[in-house]
Amino acid sequence: MKKVIGLLVTAFVVLGLMSTNAMADAAKGQKYYLKYMKNDSGMNGAKFAVQHTQAEWKALFDGKGEKFIAEYSKKFPALEGFFKGDKFAKFMADIKDFCIEYASDSGNVPSC
Amino acid sequence: MKRIIAPLLVGAALTSGFAADDLAKEVAALKAQMAELQKAQSSINIEALKKQIGEIKAHDAGDNIKWDVDFRAAYDALDYKIGAGMGATGSYDMMAPGMGMFAPTGSSKVKNGIWTNKLILGMGAQPADNLVFKGALGVYKTYGQDNMAQTSMFQDFDWYGTQKPGDATIKLREAYFLYFGDMGDVHYSASFGRRPSVDGFMTNLRADNESPASPVGHNINMEFDGASFKFDVEKITGIAGMYFKICLGRGFSQTTGAYSQAMNGSFNPGYIKDGNNPNMDLAGLLVQLYDNGQYKLMANVFKGWNMMGYGLDITMNPTSMTTGSYTMAGNGFHDVGDMTGASLSLQVNGIGDGINDFLDDSVFFISYAMNKTDPSNKTVNTLTMTGYGLQDASAMGFGGEGMLGSTKDETGSSIYTGIQVPGFMQGHRVGLEYNHGSKYWRSFTYGEDTLAGSKLSTRGDAYEIYYTLPLVGKNLTAQLSYVYMDYDYAGSDMFFGQTGNPSGLMGVMPYVTSASDIRASIRYRY
Numbered sequence: 001m002k003k004v005i006g007l008l009v010t011a012f013v014v015l016g017l018m019s020t021n022a023m024a025d026a027a028k029g030q031k032y033y034l035k036y037m038k039n040d041s042g043m044n045g046a047k048f049a050v051q052h053t054q055a056e057w058k059a060l061f062d063g064k065g066e067k068f069i070a071e072y073s074k075k076f077p078a079l080e081g082f083f084k085g086d087k088f089a090k091f092m093a094d095i096k097d098f099c100i101e102y103a104s105d106s107g108n109v110p111s112c
Numbered sequence: 113m114k115r116i117i118a119p120l121l122v123g124a125a126l127t128s129g130f131a132a133d134d135l136a137k138e139v140a141a142l143k144a145q146m147a148e149l150q151k152a153q154s155s156i157n158i159e160a161l162k163k164q165i166g167e168i169k170a171h172d173a174g175d176n177i178k179w180d181v182d183f184r185a186a187y188d189a190l191d192y193k194i195g196a197g198m199g200a201t202g203s204y205d206m207m208a209p210g211m212g213m214f215a216p217t218g219s220s221k222v223k224n225g226i227w228t229n230k231l232i233l234g235m236g237a238q239p240a241d242n243l244v245f246k247g248a249l250g251v252y253k254t255y256g257q258d259n260m261a262q263t264s265m266f267q268d269f270d271w272y273g274t275q276k277p278g279d280a281t282i283k284l285r286e287a288y289f290l291y292f293g294d295m296g297d298v299h300y301s302a303s304f305g306r307r308p309s310v311d312g313f314m315t316n317l318r319a320d321n322e323s324p325a326s327p328v329g330h331n332i333n334m335e336f337d338g339a340s341f342k343f344d345v346e347k348i349t350g351i352a353g354m355y356f357k358i359c360l361g362r363g364f365s366q367t368t369g370a371y372s373q374a375m376n377g378s379f380n381p382g383y384i385k386d387g388n389n390p391n392m393d394l395a396g397l398l399v400q401l402y403d404n405g406q407y408k409l410m411a412n413v414f415k416g417w418n419m420m421g422y423g424l425d426i427t428m429n430p431t432s433m434t435t436g437s438y439t440m441a442g443n444g445f446h447d448v449g450d451m452t453g454a455s456l457s458l459q460v461n462g463i464g465d466g467i468n469d470f471l472d473d474s475v476f477f478i479s480y481a482m483n484k485t486d487p488s489n490k491t492v493n494t495l496t497m498t499g500y501g502l503q504d505a506s507a508m509g510f511g512g513e514g515m516l517g518s519t520k521d522e523t524g525s526s527i528y529t530g531i532q533v534p535g536f537m538q539g540h541r542v543g544l545e546y547n548h549g550s551k552y553w554r555s556f557t558y559g560e561d562t563l564a565g566s567k568l569s570t571r572g573d574a575y576e577i578y579y580t581l582p583l584v585g586k587n588l589t590a591q592l593s594y595v596y597m598d599y600d601y602a603g604s605d606m607f608f609g610q611t612g613n614p615s616g617l618m619g620v621m622p623y624v625t626s627a628s629d630i631r632a633s634i635r636y637r638y
Contacts, residue, residue, distance in 0.1 A: 005632070012590055016540065030405070034352075034353070034406075038405070
C-alpha cells in the first residue's frame with residue numbers, strides 16, 4: 001500500500017509541475033456578477049445570462065468588451081462606473097465565461 | 113497547295129464566328145443568373161437568420177435531456193486503529209461479573225488499499241420557461257468482484273447508493289422537477305423527487321464541485337427522496353440573496369414489497385405496512401440569510417420523526433443453571449425516537465476587497481451545528497432463553513432502549529471550519545478543513561464520500577488537507593487528499609439507536625479510535 005501511495009504522490013507532483021492552465025472561471029464570474037452587478041441590474045445571474053445566446057455574448061465581449069459595456073451601460077446606467085473601472089477589466093474574462101456558460105442556448109438548466 | 117489552304121481558312125473563319133456567337137450567349141445567360149442571385153441574396157435578412165438559428169439552438173438545448181459526465185478513478189489508502197474494549201465471548205456465566213458475556217480485547221490496527229471507479233451521469237432539460245427537470249444516475253464500484261454482499265448488511269442502503277463503492281449497478285442519484293413562478297415580488301419554485309442532497313454548501317469545496325447542492329453540508333449530506341418549496345424574498349426584504357426553502361424528506365418507507373408471505377402461509381396484498389419500522393420523515397427549513405456573492409450566511413432547522421435504530425435478537429442456550437452460550441443477530445430497524453437539529457454557516461468567497469489576488473481568490477468558511485434527541489425508549493432487542501422462551505430483555509439490561517445509547521434527551525454539537533486558497537501554480541487549489549463533534553453529535557452525513565466514514569460525523573476531531581490541480585482545463589483534474597479522524601467516542605457514523613452509543617455497542621464493545629483516508633484521484637468532467 002505504501003508503494004502505491006508513493007507512486008501516486010510522485011505522479012501527482014509531476015503532473016502538478018507539468019500542468020499550466022490559464023483559464024477563465026464561470027463560478028468566479030457568477031461571484032463577481034453577484035457582488036458587483038446584481039444590485040444594479042435587479043436580476044439574478046440566471047436571468048441575466050439568458051438574455052443572449054452564446055454567440056451573442058462572445059460578440060458582445062469581443063475585444064475589451066466595448067459592445068457589452070455600451071449595451072449594458074445604456075440598460076443599467078448605474079453600472080457604467082463599474083464597467084469603466086479597473087475591476088471590470090480584471091474580471092471581464094470570468095464574467096464573460098459565466099454569461100456564456102448559462103446563455104439561453106447553453107442547455108444549462110438551473111438546479112433546486 | 114493553295115487549293116488545300118484556302119478552304120481550310122474559310123472553314124476556320126466560319127467556325128470562329130459561330131463560337132463567338134455561342135460565347136456571347138453564354139455570357140449573357142451567366143449575367144442574368146448573377147443578377148438573379150444578387151437579387152435573391154439582397155432579399156435575405158442575415159440578422160433574422162442568425163436570430164432564428166439562436167432561437168432553434170436555445171429551444172433544442174432545453175427540450176431534450178442534456179447529459180453531462182463526471183467520472184473519477186481513485187485509490188484510497190485506509191488505516192484504522194481499534195481501541196481496547198470488551199468483546200462478546202459467545203458464552204455466559206451468571207455468577208461472573210457482567211455475566212461473563214464480554215471479555216477484554218486488546219487494541220489493533222487494520223489497513224487496506226482500494227481502487228474505485230465512480231461515474232455520475234447528469235441530466236437536465238427545460239421544456240418550458242417555468243419547468244425544469246434534473247437528474248443523475250450513478251455507479252460507484254470497487255475494482256473487480258468483491259465479497260461485500262456476504263460481509264456488509266448495509267452496503268446497499270438507500271442513503272448513499274452512489275456515494276459508497278459497491279458493485280456495477282446503476283443507481284438513481286437525483287431525479288426531480290422544478291416548477292417556477294412569481295407571486296408579486298416573490299419568486300418561488302416547487303420541486304418533488306429524489307433530491308440534490310449530497311455535497312451541499314461548504315462540502316462542495318472538498319468535493320471540487322463548483323456549485324453546492326441544496327443543503328448545508330455540515331449536517332445534511334445523504335441521498336433521499338422528498339420535496340422542496342423555495343421562496344425568494346430578496347425583493348421584499350431588500351436583503352441580498354435572501355430566500356426560504358421548506359424541505360421535506362422520507363428516509364424510510366414502511367412497506368412490504370409485492371407478494372410478501374403472511375405468517376399463515378398465504379400471500380399478503382402488495383405494499384402494505386410491515387408492522388416494524390414506521391415511516392422515517394424529516395422536515396426542515398433552509399434559510400439563506402444573506403448572499404452578495406462574497407459573504408454568504410445560511411441556516412437550517414429541522415426535525416426528524418421515527419429515527420431508525422437497529423435491534424438485536426439475543427439467544428441464550430443454557431448448558432447448566434448458570435452457564436451457557438449465546439448468539440446475537442440483527443432483527444431489523446425500529447423507531448427509537450425523534451431528533452431536531454440546526455446549523456448556522458458563514459462562507460467568505462474572496463477575503464477582503466482587492467487587497468491582493470491571493471486573498472481575492474481564497475475562500476473561508478465556519479459553521480456551527482447542533483442536534484437534540486427525543487428518545488421513545490422502546491425495547492428494540494429480544495432475549496430468548498432456549499427451553500424457557502422469551503425473556504424480559506429490558507429487565508436483564510439488554511433492551512437496547514434510547515437514542516444514541518441514552519434514554520434521556522441528549523444534545524450534541526459540532527463546529528466545522530476550512531479555507532481554500534490558490535495552489536502553487538495557476539488553477540491549482542489547496543484546502544484545509546477541521547471539524548469537532550461532541551459526545552452526542554449526530555449528523556445526517558451518511559452520503560459523504562469518505563471511504564473511512566463521514567469525517568463530519570466525528571465525535572472528536574477531524575482534519576483534512578487536499579490539493580486539486582487541472583490537467584486539461586476543468587475537464588480533467590487530479591486531486592490528492594488526506595483525512596484524519598481522531599475519535600473521542602464510539603458510534604460516530606452509526607444509526608440513531610444503540611449503535612450510536614458513545615461508549616460502544618452495549619456500552620462496552622471496542623470501537624475505532626482513529627481513522628485516516630489518503631485518496632489520489634483523477635477526474636473527467638464534461
